Amino acid sequence: MLALICVSGWLNAQLCTGSLGDPVVNITFGTGGGNTSVYTPPGYSYDASTCPNDGFYTITGNTSGCFGNAWHTVNNDHTGGGNFLLVNASYQPADFFLYTVRGLCPNTTYEFSAWIMNVLISPTGIQPNLTFRIETPAGTVLNTFNTGDIPVTPAPQWDQYGFYFTTTAGDPDVVLRITNNAPGGIGNDLALDDISFRPCGPVLNSSILGSADKINICYDDQPGYTFSSVISPGFLNPVFQWQLSTDSAATWKDITGATNLVYQRQPTVAGNYWYRLTVAEEGNSGIQSCRIASNILQINVRPKPQVNAGPDRIMIHGGRVQLSAIATGEDIVHTWLPPDGLNDVSILDPVASPAADTYYALRVTSAYGCVNEDYVMIKVVAGIFVPTAFTPNNDGRNDYWRIPYLDPLMGATVSVFNRYGQLVYQAAGTAVNWDGTFKGIPQNTGTFVYLIQFKDGTPDMKGTINLIR
Structure with missing residues (x-):
């Protein structure tokens, strides 16, 4: 059975309308088989199978053939290649995800998001209905969002839900609570994946002066590019930092001294370069989890052939x-x-x-x-000139017998014989460069015979050489 997995966009979400930073928390449920996640849903028991019963959960990268094919066949997690949390809801509505998030910045706005799939196929079954809550460790609710009934889909489909909240000035740790409002039984079966928290702030737009945001330029033709950014109001004392990536924006490094809204890029060696501007409030700028980031500018410096x-x-x-x-x-x-x-x-x-x-x-x-x-x-x-004499006496003049116009790529074989018919020198497909020796022993003054044989049909050449000492 061929199953198609669709990925949809945001549904009924309260989104950050400004710029986002990198994910501070990213719960992906791991990779590979078995319960590789450190998370255990409260009130649920782990089931090693990929078809957990009511009140059970599993961590898996796929599921198929469950309950007489009442569920979708899901071949991948949201991004492909990893695991997801698969929950068969308990009979009573209750929390099924409770997680304390640490390492956030105080008095900072974050966007929370998660990917959900209703794995049930039948439209008559119970539909999942979730409430997301972000609370302080003391229980104060910072924001909440309800998905409403998550409908069935004709094919397995991941949908993203999310909203934003602001941490307190004192303790920035928060508790994520996800409650399943619907009862278990026939339906209310869902998959959860890729829970993330990202800092959210004012709109931050970067551009390349006079150019598009992506440039292909030849190494020899690189000008100096001017990057500039515009930020909407929202920060009291913003600190700016340009960053560079050389791995397709997977990781970023601060550019030393690039701490203004404008940055002048100088020519570089050939390669692909990604740039962005990050911003945080003064006092938090050294903490990556506090920064928001602009759109990405890309300079591809193409090498010469x-x-x-x-x-x-x-x-x-x-x-x-x-x-x-x-x-x-x-x-x-x-x-x-x-x-x-x-x-x-x-x-x-x-x-x-x-x-x-x-x-x-x-x-x-x-x-x-x-x-x-x-x-x-x-x-x-006009032809190949073969010298008829040389003087290998190490005076720096005419010490070698060479044939200047015999191209080695002609593939000719040049052989030299002494008066007894003994082969004393040979060069095949290489430059002729005889120093008048045979097996390292200098040959006496005398006359030698050369033979030049060609592979391309050119007639052989034969003559004599006088070795003079």
Whole structure:
């Protein structure tokens, strides 16, 4: 059976109309199997199954096939991958959630929210009806909210309920009490997940001067961006602090010295950066749980594509060579310039046959317009000149036998033999660089024979070398 889980918005909630801070308390009921939560509903007993009976509860990540499929099949918690609290209500209306929340700030407004699901399928059953209360530890009610009857839905659906309250100036601890007003029996079965408390304050809006709130910019083209914020009345002595995240706004760090409504961002290395302004009353600004936060500004500094046009090449006039370039980046396109003598300017390994010495540029452009270039030189020669003598006497002049226009990428094999036909030197697909030794022993003055063999069909070349000491 395929079950779809829908996530709805706020229902009949008294919402914070200003800006919110990060969740101070976030009760998610854990992950994995079993009763991994430290919370136990008052008056209820734990049931290890995923179909608890009346007066029982369980902590689970899914439930299915309960009571002859009278309940929805729920495959995930509200966010996916975690657990939720599943309650089969007791026969008498009573509290089923009682939790003391600590670590709040005094005289601060918070938004409370929770996600609820009516797991019953039949519209004739008893519908859950909840009352949320925020109280002081002494029992003074700071605010209350009633959901009314939570209706059945054709598919499993998480709905969020919430309201706001203000802590006292003395003791900021509060008690969250959730009461199920309906009796148990046939129906009144519900799931609860992701209970959170977030600081709530005046409206705080941030923007990037002259730009949208999200910018993609190439590393080489970064200007200095000006961030500015506007806050509505509500704070007596506000303290401002800009923050930076480099992990998709999962965690935040204060930016040293950025404590005004305006912040000037300087160029950075390539990467993705998220910014926001936080505000709290003086005296509470060092406590994260007291701060509200603005909307998020995002600067994505895009890297230049990486490009390597390959090694310079030597080509015999009338022949051709194949280039071998490498380019990487974000959805890149590339082209060779000039196009003269190339069989395809849009590929990384075109065949080149220029009529004369030519510098080719490989220009690579990313999807964000970031550009990088690299160059390769093709030298066109009339033929391969093979020196016929060298003097390996370590005087710094003509100490090595080299073939300057023999391109290693031609893949030729160069062999040198002494007068007895013994192979004393060989270079295959590499630069020729003989120092006149064989197995580390200097060879005597004399005449040696060289043989150059090509893989591309070019005729072999053979001749003599005079080694002079």
